[in-house]
Amino acid sequence: MNTNDDVALPARQMESLKVENLLINFTTEFHRIWDSKGSKAKPGAFWRPTPAPDALPGFFPLGDLAVSGHDNINGKRVMAVVCEGDPQSEGATKGKALSRPNDYEQVWKDSGSGSRTDGSIWRPIPPDGYVALGLVSSNNHEKPSLNAVRCVRADLVIASSVGDEIWDDRGSGAKQNFSAWSTDPPAAAAGEIYFASGTFIGAASFSKPATHVAAYSLRMQIPLQANPPSEVPVLTGFSAPPHESSEATQVATIPWFAVEDDALEPIEKLTRSPLYQLERTDKYVLVGYGHNTGTKGKFFRWTAHRVLNPTLLRIFTDNTSIQFRTEWPIATSGRVLPIKFSARLSKSFTRTETSSSRWMTSKSVEVVAIVPKNKILAVYQLQSHYELLRKDGTQVAVNIAYTDSDSFYLAEYPPEVDSETTATLPVADISAAINTAP
Incomplete structure (x- = not known):
């Protein structure tokens, strides 16, 4: 469409x-x-x-x-x-x-x-x-x-x-x-x-x-305008890494009848905002970095805090009816819809290609890495911010943000491949990382 x-x-x-x-x-x-x-x-x-x-x-x-x-x-x-x-x-x-x-x-x-x-x-x-x-x-x-x-x-x-x-x-x-x-x-x-x-x-x-x-x-x-993805950060020296990358936006266009909007009557949406834009803005945000000035690999550990706020997510869904994990409308609470419908955002847009359950948790993620000698390594996490806009550009409901445990990026300097392999491990493998660290 x-x-x-x-x-x-x-x-x-x-x-x-x-x-x-x-x-x-x-x-x-x-x-x-x-x-x-x-x-x-x-x-x-x-x-x-x-x-x-x-x-x-x-x-x-x-x-x-x-x-x-x-x-x-x-x-x-x-x-x-x-x-x-x-x-x-x-x-x-x-x-x-x-x-x-x-x-x-x-x-x-x-x-x-x-x-x-x-x-x-x-x-x-x-x-x-x-x-x-x-x-x-x-x-x-x-x-x-x-x-x-x-x-x-x-x-x-x-x-x-x-x-x-x-x-x-x-x-x-x-x-x-x-x-x-x-x-x-x-x-x-x-x-x-x-x-x-x-x-x-x-x-x-x-x-x-x-x-x-x-x-x-x-x-x-659901039409999706996918712009080029956010460019990953690049380290150019041993100075402190940049805090975040440039932004990139994707836009999903949703017809009026599939959006709840308390500011407009159901049929009023048809004339005043026949199409809504759900914008997703991505950027890489620094989780942490380690500079190993020693002569052998060194173990580093950081906490990647989830930006997902369950309360804001609930407010967004209650006010717009839009779901990120599944199709909607899930329930209409006795309301008569002007148009009966079922809609579901694409998995790439909601970042649920591997699992939708991550929209249910705001738990932090532990990230560990072994940084080779004479290297600086920075760990970045992809953050997505969602905003729903009417045709006139005004915002509906609240902004929400999302991260998951799959979207990490490692930047290192110098960039040449060292004889020791740089690696990240999930928290469950911390003990293994400690045991195998050179």
Whole structure:
């Protein structure tokens, strides 16, 4: 995923997420297609996303929205809408990102319900290589227009599960039964986000659909801007080593719906900060150094203090919902998410390639080394500082810092390889180091 920011946008046009040759955006504007007024069913309605042409030109729904109740939802609900992207972009060789359905098959109609207007529900039949993410409603018993919805290329989605029931026509008196359900994305793989478009799936029964009803979510990679890594310190003489190296920054871009931000209402984030930047700034910091002026190897020992603060980490996660060890959201505490999603940062960005458990401890690490004769050796540790920023550059929550026991670097002077090997050992091997020191 990349942000579509290389072209100047018209005043009202909104930034889109770009996934290969697919553009994804969001709308809070809808048109009511059908509701259950007049029938004896509980209140329910079906709405079609209608993105404003000046804000989102060329964008289509992936299906309609089903809600419980008859209230006007404009400005209160949000759904994903899609547009065909650059035909020269990555992934375009696989074919167009979007396609009209070939046809529809009827899932339900309200005959016999007594509702004020006729209504029906239809399942798009996608072309080969494409999938339909949601059902489409009609304010009569005729098929909707083939231009009412778009199907998505199969490699741009991920199989999902049926979520909670939204509405059913129980008690309506209709000749057919019907129930509408949400979609739940699976747990995200490292470096990816899976999210439901907001459409509904359904079946001609009151039972939760099983394997005979397919459910899909959109998928994207979390874009990572990786700048050149921090340059390791170099010793140029026997004077005291530099305390730290130059800084290097990596940036992960996270969509608005995957970030909790107490300063903005959920849908307000869409217009004021559609994208958040999680910045990681790295630098090497001196742990300690030893100057061996003797004629044989000498043993040195230092303590590398962990900079991870469990309290600050908890505050950061509570305020943003972002997790470093696993996917999120882990729990929503009863909150209704504007977009159902699962996200997980890449292991390289969170520095969890070997183990995520190190985000759970702030214990110090003991470092020992045998410094050859007539050498100065400095031990550095890579520190990473994380900061979450809104689109306007203001900070969300608190900064947090991280180090682990794998990211040490040794700098020595003179740099030539000596007959005695310079080595670092974990604390568990201190006794062995003492026994073998020359």
